[in-house]
Amino acid sequence: MSKIEIRTVDVVKYITPLREGGSLPAIVEASDGFLYVLKFRGAGQGKKALISEFIGGELARAIGLKVPELVFMNLDGSFSKTEPDEEIQDLLKFSVGLNLGLHYLSSSITFDPLVSVADAMTSSKIVLLDSIISNIDRTVKNTNLLNWNKELWVIDNGASFYFHHNWSTWKNHLTRTFPLIKDHVLLERASLLDEASKIIISALSKDTIEDIVSKIPEDWLVNESDMLSPDEMRNAYIEYLNSRLSKIDSLVKETKDAK
Template structure:
């Protein structure tokens, strides 16, 4: 089994904001010469959105979905000083340090359910995974999927794991299904949910999930407002994902019924 290795790069150029994203990510250039979509730790949902992005992206990759490379991105304080736009200036100022970048897929187009083609198994895997990680943001209004080189690529998993915004009640979420799956953009194409769930269970062993959770930088888990220590949070993410995989049949049935 390949060990996951996430590279760390430095931002060398801020190119432009992507204003269609609620958290205003940006296209930036790194010192490895590549372009990335930078997700800022100083944006609305802060470091928790980066954690959800990291976990969701690597879980998607582990089950065989196409996912752009994720990198940790160091941002220094020079960029905010030369930025004329006050809103962006503040975002850059509050995001100094370690952020998350997604390899920029040049000329990719947003997935369009009426035009883009997708096979049933891939659609089913995305639906089941989004049920597992309670991703509320993969709807027709905002698909968070890209069509690149005639393949479906999963992006933007930052709205997943919303239980982690209130650690005091996270255990309430362990036995819940995910009724919002009824709004999923790929639901009507997801006709192989049972096969997808089998493949997901085979890929997401406890060891694999623990390896993905171990990738979260310690500093992203340190918040004055949280009741749990970083080690307890890692244990809670593992507990949550194991609980969801244990009830995968209920999640599949819920998606089937919604379909």
């Protein structure tokens, strides 16, 4: 099995905020010369949203979905000093350190369920993945999908793994399914769920899951309010994902019933 490799780059230029996102992500230029959409550790859901974004994105890539390259991005303190907008200034100040970037897909367009194309297998994989990672934010109102070069790309998994906002009760989620799948934007197109579930089970081995979780920066797992150590959190993400995969037949049935 090939191990995933995540590059680390430095932010060299803040270009513009993307105000359609609640957390005010921004387009930035990095030290490798490429443009990225930067997700800030200092935004609303903080480092936990970056963890969700990272795990969800790499799981999506592992099952064969299109995902922009994810990189770790160093942001230094100089950017907040030259930013005139106070809201952005605070965001930059609170985000010094390691953040997450998604390769910027220039001229991509937001997926529109009324006109955009999404094939049955891709739709089925995305729906099941979102059920596995408990992603509450891929709805008609906010699709978090892009069409780029006539292909469907998965972005914005930051609203997944909501159990990690309260570690004292996270084990309660091990036995649950995901009824909110009924609101998924691709539900009607997901007509190959059985076939997709086999691909997912084969792609997401325990080694693959452990490899992805091992790449979460230690710094993102340290919060004063959390009762678990970074290692305990890593083990919790691994246990959660393995428990979801072990009940994938139930998730498939729940999805079919929702349709």
